[in-house]
Amino acid sequence: MHTVVEALQAIDRTIKPGIPREVPVFQSAGSRAAEPIEACSDSPPFDKALMDGFAVRSQDIQPNVTLRVQERLTAGQVPKLPLSPGVTTQVMTGTQVPDGTDAVVRVEDVNDPEAEELTLSISSLAAGRNVFHRGESMQTGETILKPGELLEFPKIALLAELGVMSVSCFPRPTVSVLATGDELVPANQQPGPGQIRNSNEPMLVAQVANAGGIPQPVGIARDTEEDLREKIATGLESDFLLLSGGVSAGVLDLVPKMLAELGVQQVFHKVQMKPGKPIWFGLRSANPDEGTNACYVFGLPGNPVSSMVCFELFVRRAMARFQKVGGMDLEPLQARLTQPHLVKGDRPVYHPARVSIAGSEVTARPVRWVGSADLRGAAEANGMIAFPPRSDSYEADEFVDAWCWFQR
Known part of the structure; x- marks a missing residue:
């Protein structure tokens, strides 16, 4: 049986970035940059006004001063005359300011903006006020996008500002989600005797989307070789396939057998942890002659909290590597424990927790949780704490490894 560290190392060796x-x-949007992008021009490309008002030399702004208006510019117009002592040019937000400008007086600070000789309601103005200088945002040749960076709407706007119309990206991975088990019914159906609703599919779909993937639900596979083979084959058309259930040691845990028949090679099976011990990971290599793509396969335990924890520890990391994202954001936080906690058993426990981040201080509190089927307890959590086994209890104010899945 692998340790968590050994399993993570195996994932790192196996996952290759997408093409x-x-x-x-x-x-x-939502993709990761594959190549660096440099600014091809300064931004802004000229000194421009940040306010509607009047371009001035700050040294001219003194008590009881009057200024002569030499030009009135609207957006898109270019000044024809530089500023000279005692002279101003009316500008609008975004307008290029004349040479010699080092500040802009707001239109609200002018007594009569329509007058040819202006009087001001202010007696001084600092140099640089209300002016956006050329290259202040970015300069030609400056790297504005690094490989692995997420393309979100502000970066997309920045690229558009520079005239970049296409970008080399690592693709968002497609991730099929397949639940297995005769006891499952879709979440919108009433369970019969001995049946439960399929909570893993919507949970994993949400986790996939949160991790930057494109979720593709496959539904429920029954515990028969025929149904498993058909639905697994469908799921293997994606970059990743997540199965929940069928990877333990039960009579009907047929998933590993069906994966092997469909050309998926096992990388590891079972990890020394709780919950999540039965996790399975493998790879179906690409075969151009047969028209098959590479697919990374995770067989997750059927209990929902086990699947949840295994996704956050292992699948999220694998998806990040596929998109060539550095692993630092996946590393645990050093958190101060807010209450005592006793660990039972001989395996590391990944316990659902409330993790709080306030400045540089991170605290973590284990939620009340009775095991891997307890979704109600896990729903109170926004992360998890790693508790290695030891003979005595963990005490309040000790530091532990914690992960924060989301802030709330």
Whole structure:
């Protein structure tokens, strides 16, 4: 049986980044940059006004001063005259300011903006006020996008500002989600005797989307070789396939057998942890002659909290590597424990927890949780704490490894 560290190392060795592709910048949201992008021009490309008002030399702004208006510019117009002592130019937000400008007086600080000779309601103005200087945002040749960075809407706007119309991206992985088990019914159906609703599918779909993937639900596979083979084959068409259930040691745990028949090679099976011990990981290599793509397969335990924890520890890391994202954001936080906690058993326990981040201080509190089927307890959590086994209890104010799945 592998340790958690050994399992993570095996994932790191196995997962290869997706093949970059050129994508129109308007369709790149949610993808990761594959190449660095440098600014091809200064931004802003000229000194411009940040306010509607009047371009001035700050040294001219003194008590009881009057200024002569030499030009009135609207957006898109270029000044024809530089500023000279005692002279101003009316500008609008975003307008290029004349040479010699080092500040802009707000239109609200002018007694009569329509007058040719202006009087001001202010007696001084600091140099640089209300002016956005050329290159202040970015300069030609400056790296503005690094490989692995997430393309979110502010970065997309920045690329558009520079005239970048396409970008090389690591693709968002497609991730099939397949639940297995005769006891499952879809979440919108009333369970019969001995049946339960399929909570794993919506949970894993949400986790996949949160991790930057494109979830593709496959439904429920019954515990028969025929149904498993058909639905697993469908799931293998994606970059990743997540199965829940069928990977333990029960009579009907047929998933590993069906995966092997469909060409998926096992990388590891079972990890020394709680919950999540039965986790299975493998790879179906690409075979161009047969028209099959590479697919990374995780067989997750059927109990929902086990699947949840295994996704956050292992699948999220694998998806990040596929998109060539550095692992630092997946590393645990050093958190101060807010209450005592006793660990039972001889395996590390990944206990659902409330994790709080306030500045540089991180605290973690284990939620009341009775085991891997207890979704109610896990729903109170926004992360988890790693508790290695030991003979005595963990005490309040000790530091532990914790993960924060989301802030709340």
